[in-house]
Amino acid sequence: MAGKDLRIEFTSRVVTAQILPFGFLILIMFGLAIPPELLVVGDARRSVLEEVAPALFWLAVLLSALMALGRAFAVEAHDGNLDALRMAGIDPAGVFLGKALAVTAELVMVEIVLGLGAFVVFDAPLANPVMLAVTIVLATAGVTLAGTLYAALAAGQRARDTLVPLLVLPVLAPVLLGATLATRDALFDEPGVAGWSWTMLLAVFALLYVGVGTLAFGPLLEET
């Protein structure tokens, strides 16, 4: 399932030609909209843009993820492929994990490129690259696992394109919070920000949705 989805992406290049430029546009628009004023944070002086860079990065990632998730289920909803998946008798948990894995791979690629862009646009420092890498992996897993579940829920609906953001964004609020604060710690290494604690929250969230998704995807696929 993951191989098939990645093959479709390799052929159609939707992530590289549409989702990635979309994420970049968001970063640039944020960069243009936020004034280049300096803030005093503790002993440091940072620009507003630098200060909000982690939040803007993860917002850009979330919005890009919505597109990737919508795309992942659009190919299944097209021409009855969800019915064919049901008829194939594939283990629904395998479908869930396979699709989540493919979207994760696509999104990590988007994040690496967006991250490099963010460092340029927002002029951000990097104090703890290991924490940043762990945060990216865990947050991305959380986003795709929860997103895959809710995107599947919306896949059979006529209004799925507008339904997915409504369902997914509120659920991903803890991921946005945890990822932003952990990234902030990874960038600035501020005292008082427990970055590793936030990565633990991200890990728990991802594990929770591995369990929920594995159990719920079968009935969900049945009803979609």
Place this chain on the structure above:
Amino acid sequence: MIQPPGQIPWPSHWFAGQNCDDALYRGDVSDGEESTAGPASGAEGAEALIADPVVELDDAVSLIDRFPAVAGLDLTVHKGDIVLLRGPNGAGKSTLLRLCAGLAPLSAGQGSVLGHDLASRVGRRSLRRQAGLLAHQTFLYDELTVEENVLFWARANRIDTASVEPVLDRLALSNRLKRVKVSNLSAGQRRRTSLAVLVVRRPRLWLLDEPHAGLDVNGRDFVDGLVKHAVAFGATVMLASHDFDRAAEIATRTVVIDGGQAYDQAQPQALREDEPNFQPPAEATAANGSTEANGSTEANGNTEVDSGVAPAAESG
């Protein structure tokens, strides 16, 4: 060009019944769920393990967005039957095929297909692996090539991918076409690709919705040959077709679907939609006085009309 059936022997493993080592037809497919098919050994086992009747619907209702597309339908289909479903657009033929594939819900009544209870979620899931549906949709990924599509669905169905190449070859999809993306194919070529997936799956119950649509003469001949050979090797076929003359030639029985209900018709040529005097069965029989329309109202609110052609469930 598609090789016409009859001129070249059909690879026996495509249909794999009595004399072939084929798990699907032997009935020993293990999907970890309920199955009426037990262990099999050899040809006699294969014959015995396929449930008969293959399809048994009793007052079956299937709601699609609250609309009873199948409305109190009785139908019995026996192993080896080639049942032609005919009726006007919107009569419920496609929904009936989806119901028999385990895709449409059984909202009321009783039904079992290949021994699996349609009212049970587990039963429907088990059924789906053994039924094959050729629908209006192609069930193909536009971005993948013909070969990638057929290989994916073979793997998804846990079928040996070695069987893919001969099937592509047989359907004239093995040359340059197999590396063409499905989005670049003509309607007929897509249909052939969908057929290739169906053949690779080797289902016990073939559910064909307008199988001749979009195909040229060779393709239509191929479908007819495919149906006959599948049945010869132990499968059962239900097909809905507006290509009535062609479908009637291969059908062993015709069932008229109208208003979500089924009426058996012994002589397929008797009624034709394209003839000026065509009438739906209820109207036709009421008009010629051959039977009484009793107009009794069933518990589900549908009016059952005794059309004079035997109810499908009572014939066979």
